[in-house]
Amino acid sequence: MVLDTAPRLASPWPSWPSQKGAGLAALPPDQPFTRVQAHAAVSGFSGPGGPWSVLTDHQDWHQGQLALPSDPAAWYQLAAGGGWQIVVADTAYPIAHEIVTSRASGRTGLTAAWCSQPFAVPVLCALATGPGVAALQTAVKAASAEGLPLQRAIVVLTAPGEGRIPPSVRAAATMLQSLVSAVVNVPFDPHIRNHGLAETHRLGRRTVEAGANVVAAVLTAAHQSWGQPLPPAAAPAALPADSSVTPDLLARPVSERVLTT
Structure with missing residues (x-):
């Protein structure tokens, strides 16, 4: 759902x-x-x-x-x-902006409230580009300062085009590995770029595999945090x-x- x-x-x-x-x-x-x-x-x-x-x-x-x-x-x-x-x-x-704004106003923010829901696993998505991971790193810093559960967070880096991942993105992903539960790379898929999810049966094989990896990472983070099988919510x-x-x-x-x- x-x-x-x-x-x-x-x-x-x-x-x-x-x-x-x-x-x-x-x-x-x-x-x-x-x-x-x-x-x-x-x-x-x-x-x-x-x-x-x-x-x-x-x-x-x-x-x-x-x-x-x-x-x-x-x-x-x-x-x-x-x-x-x-x-x-x-x-x-915008997660980073929301965390900083709520912190400055002394109130519980939306991001913190979402993370406090039963068995919630945060999934942070960013473009696999220099500016994309820079924004992501700012969001991770803000979340860490706020004490949000990064240990069960999943980072998803989505390639905006064909070709190899830039060195700056690979370096950022390596640094993030120690801060979050998992980092998953999603390859470029021209069908998503042109049609979104209107015809999901036409998604590339690597895209479907990456989606399965995201789901597996979320379940692993949940089991590590609350046990397996998960208790009733x-x-x-x-x-x-x-x-x-x-x-x-x-x-x-x-x-x-x-x-x-």
Whole structure:
């Protein structure tokens, strides 16, 4: 399951699914929902290894932007309420800037909140270029200063074109190996550059292998941190079947609201 946390007009996900579900608009963050409703909201498309599912906003552009919650706990409740075993949260904010800004204002930042969710493994992606790894190194420094769990973080370096990886990128990857759980290189794939994930069956063999390596690295980091097999994750409390949404419930923060399962 993929959670698309980006605003509609800033996200590529809405154009990729071949089967559209009800979408995020069908799951208002201020109301309980059932597991059946969560699954009905999912959009699907075929990917390597089988069908993929994504919760995204695929309304027409002129319908305006959804008021998506920023609190990671709300997204965790959505994932737990749906009962999915593996969830990828695709965030769309500048991590280093967000960490420094929240640190300067003395508040808990979004990155720290995402990392605090049960069994969360951070995946940091960057272009395999000099400027790309320089930005990545700044983000890693900021995360380290904030005490974020780099020991279970995965770094993914994506090649922007054909050819060998520049020496500066190889040197940066070597330095990062001792700071994070794993560094994975993803080769250049002209199909992704031209079509994104619209036709995943046309991805290159090396691209699919790199994706499998990322998944394996995430699972290894999770098992090293919490054991194997992973213990059950915390689930939000369910509302009684005959309960209704009360003003008291709507007055609570999204992260404290309970879901009907």
